Amino acid sequence: xxxxxxxxxxxxxxxxxxxxxxxxxxxxxxxxxxxxxxxxxxxxxxxxxxxxxxxxxxxxxxxxxxxxxxxxxxxxxxxxxxxxxxxxxxxxxxxxxxxxxxxxxxxxxxxxxxxxxxxxxxxxxxxxxxxxxxxxxxxxxxxxxxxxxxxxxxxxxxxxxxxxxxxxxxxxxxxxxxxxxxxxxxxxxxxxxxxxxxxxxxxxxxxxxxxxxxxxxxxxxxxxxxxxxxxxxxxxxxxxxxxxxxxxxxxxxxxxxxxxxxxxxxxxxxxxxxxxxxxxxxxxxxxxxxxxxxxxxxxxxxxxxxxxxxxxxxxxxxxxxxxxxxxxxxxxxxxx
Amino acid sequence: xxxxxxxxxxxxxxxxxxxxxxxxxxxxxxxxxxxxxxxxxxxxxxxxxxxxxxxxxxxxxxxxxxxxxxxxxxxxxxxxxxxxxxxxxxxxxxxxxxxxxxxxxxxxxxxxxxxxxxxxxxxxxxxxxxxxxxxxxxxxxxxxxxxxxxxxxxxxxxxxxxxxxxxxxxxxxxxxxxxxxxxxxxxxxxxxxxxxxxxxxxxxxxxxxxxxxxxxxxxxxxxxxxxxxxxxxxxxxxxxxxxxxxxxxxxxxxxxxxxxxxxxxxxxxxxxxxxxxxxxxxxxxxxxxxxxxxxxxxxxxxxxxxxxxxxxxxxxxxxxxxxxxxxx
Ligand SMILES: Cc1ncc(C[n+]2csc(CCOP(=O)(O)OP(=O)(O)O)c2C)c(N)n1
Ligand SMILES: [Mg+2]
Numbered sequence: 001x002x003x004x005x006x007x008x009x010x011x012x013x014x015x016x017x018x019x020x021x022x023x024x025x026x027x028x029x030x031x032x033x034x035x036x037x038x039x040x041x042x043x044x045x046x047x048x049x050x051x052x053x054x055x056x057x058x059x060x061x062x063x064x065x066x067x068x069x070x071x072x073x074x075x076x077x078x079x080x081x082x083x084x085x086x087x088x089x090x091x092x093x094x095x096x097x098x099x100x101x102x103x104x105x106x107x108x109x110x111x112x113x114x115x116x117x118x119x120x121x122x123x124x125x126x127x128x129x130x131x132x133x134x135x136x137x138x139x140x141x142x143x144x145x146x147x148x149x150x151x152x153x154x155x156x157x158x159x160x161x162x163x164x165x166x167x168x169x170x171x172x173x174x175x176x177x178x179x180x181x182x183x184x185x186x187x188x189x190x191x192x193x194x195x196x197x198x199x200x201x202x203x204x205x206x207x208x209x210x211x212x213x214x215x216x217x218x219x220x221x222x223x224x225x226x227x228x229x230x231x232x233x234x235x236x237x238x239x240x241x242x243x244x245x246x247x248x249x250x251x252x253x254x255x256x257x258x259x260x261x262x263x264x265x266x267x268x269x270x271x272x273x274x275x276x277x278x279x280x281x282x283x284x285x286x287x288x289x290x291x292x293x294x295x296x297x298x299x300x301x302x303x304x305x306x307x308x309x310x311x312x313x314x315x316x317x318x319x320x321x322x323x324x325x326x327x328x329x330x331x332x333x334x335x336x
Numbered sequence: 337x338x339x340x341x342x343x344x345x346x347x348x349x350x351x352x353x354x355x356x357x358x359x360x361x362x363x364x365x366x367x368x369x370x371x372x373x374x375x376x377x378x379x380x381x382x383x384x385x386x387x388x389x390x391x392x393x394x395x396x397x398x399x400x401x402x403x404x405x406x407x408x409x410x411x412x413x414x415x416x417x418x419x420x421x422x423x424x425x426x427x428x429x430x431x432x433x434x435x436x437x438x439x440x441x442x443x444x445x446x447x448x449x450x451x452x453x454x455x456x457x458x459x460x461x462x463x464x465x466x467x468x469x470x471x472x473x474x475x476x477x478x479x480x481x482x483x484x485x486x487x488x489x490x491x492x493x494x495x496x497x498x499x500x501x502x503x504x505x506x507x508x509x510x511x512x513x514x515x516x517x518x519x520x521x522x523x524x525x526x527x528x529x530x531x532x533x534x535x536x537x538x539x540x541x542x543x544x545x546x547x548x549x550x551x552x553x554x555x556x557x558x559x560x561x562x563x564x565x566x567x568x569x570x571x572x573x574x575x576x577x578x579x580x581x582x583x584x585x586x587x588x589x590x591x592x593x594x595x596x597x598x599x600x601x602x603x604x605x606x607x608x609x610x611x612x613x614x615x616x617x618x619x620x621x622x623x624x625x626x627x628x629x630x631x632x633x634x635x636x637x638x639x640x641x642x643x644x645x646x647x648x649x650x651x652x653x654x655x656x657x658x659x660x661x662x663x664x
Contacts, residue, residue, distance in 0.1 A: 071492070
């Protein structure tokens with residue numbers, strides 16, 4: 001064999017679908033359930049065609065009962081199955097919060113290790129489709145607060161495909177957050193792309209002047225901002241967290257120690273958010289390496305509004321990321 | 337009292353013996369609570385034993401159970417050994433969950449006991465999932481889910497009944513209606529106080545049974561299990577019962593009349609069944625004495641086991657928060 005793997009043009013959406021399809025073929029304990037995952041094909045069309053391929057037993061349309069079907073996923077996982085539960089969006093997952101936080105995250109511990117909950121829950125997150133305040137929030141940081149859960153946010157095609165694979169192999173409940181703006185993202189993927197570990201941040205662009213620490217759809221905006229910054233002579237290192245729980249302290253601190261400046265970019269709100277946690281860890285572990293206070297660019301403290309210009313203004317964008325980076329490296333009133 | 341032909345001397349001894357074990361175990365727990373060996377919340381089942389013995393006793397080994405924080409009776413009826421159960425009440429590492437759960441969170445993998453759940457209504461979706469797994473694997477097991485009438489007001493109750501019915505899952509829903517959720521009488525919180533009628537609204541076969549009569553509970557459960565195993569989908573039992581003690585260890589019981597409690601105590605499931613069995617010649621007085629002695633000895637041994645147990649090392653504090661592997 002040559003090193004040249006066959007590469008296929010595909011999308012983020014199709015990469016997830018492919019991962020689900022492979023899982024269903026590989027392991028007969030795997031099944032998918034959620035609202036409109038079957039006949040409708042998934043509210044974001046991720047699961048289109050799977051019902052026809054795998055049948056109603058394994059592609060299960062559920063009633064509008066987030067708590068019951070998430071809890072049923074937990075029960076089935078405890079009984080030895082490997083369910084993939086789809087929740088339409090993170091806002092609706094709040095109706096299943098009891099099951100996720102009080103059962104999935106606690107039962108292994110409360111049972112003294114007698115029961116594991118090998119469950120995968122996928123859901124859409126984030127703003128950018130003008131869906132207003134009940135369909136656009138970024139609450140993944142909330143879930144990252146909870147011991148007993150793993151929380152990942154794949155931002156690339158390879159991660160979308162490979163992290164679902166790893167999530168199904170993991171003995172713990174794994175929450176996968178898929179940013180709504182990524183589903184249509186195109187790219188190439190190796191035909192036999194393999195699993196991607198659930199933990200471990202990665203440097204998506206190396207740079208020496210600051211570390212931009214981000215995840216999900218903000219990764220791509222951060223990369224675009226870094227490209228523009230490079231034209232002005234500023235080299236931003238862009239870190240893709242991939243996992244929000246656990247956080248990869250080592251990778252974050254190693255990068256910040258090199259660049260001596262940290263900018264955290266997060267669509268979620270600033271107050272009490274995952275960005276605050278990252279900031280705190282940078283301050284705790286890299287304080288003496290820093291040339292400037294850690295900076296954050298977060299979602300505005302407002303329910304996400306409907307009109308395009310306000311929605312855009314509510315979350316980090318390429319130009320605001322670039323401006324925040326510039327301010328961190330060459331503070332106004334000071335020249336570099 | 338419903339007489340059943342299969343109720344021979346051995347079985348009568350078994351039923352009475354189980355109820356006595358539970359009663360004496362919990363009386364001892366109350367004592368240990370005042371000695372501060374058991375802490376936290378302690379929800380006693382005293383008065384309701386006929387339900388655990390009747391329902392759980394009718395299950396087979398491949399059935400599974402989801403219960404509430406008032407689950408000591410169900411755990412004992414299921415065959416979880418009393419020593420580790422008592423050690424769990426203490427919080428000792430020799431307890432069923434290595435002490436991490438306590439009285440409200442009894443789990444036992446080997447008997448398919450999927451927990452005492454302390455979120456009212458929180459166990460119902462789990463039972464639906466256990467039933468789903470069983471059905472998908474074409475097993476013959478039933479998931480039995482026990483909960484109080486307070487859970488009926490929760491959304492999870494309705495979601496779970498509907499889902500189990502739509503998917504025709506092998507789930508036995510058992511509502512232990514003791515008429516109160518803490519201090520809230522059912523007629524003050526439910527627009528429809530005939531709880532089993534709610535299950536009928538989901539087209540689930542539903543029966544009300546005298547939960548102070550162990551034989552009736554057992555017979556009704558057996559029939560419901562037969563229907564589930566024949567593929568009829570979920571079944572629902574409403575067991576009319578009463579707790580003789582406070583909701584948790586102590587409350588001033590301002591919400592009910594002493595006379596009401598006394599009236600229910602006249603229907604004590606243990607005394608009633610014992611007297612009846614003696615009267616109709618199924619049991620001798622000596623049987624009862626012997627069962628009492630056995631229960632007392634078992635409780636003493638369980639207390640000794642719990643007293644002797646060690647504590648989990650603090651260095652293991654975070655253990656089992658994330659699992660390294662799925663236990664098999
Ligand atoms: C979701 C939730 N709300 C409130 C409570 C507090 N609480 C614990 S037990 C209880 C009463 C439940 O009554 P019921 O379901 O009838 O069971 P019983 O205690 O009578 O056995 C309440 C309100 C809780 N544990 N969970
Ligand atoms: Mg009650």
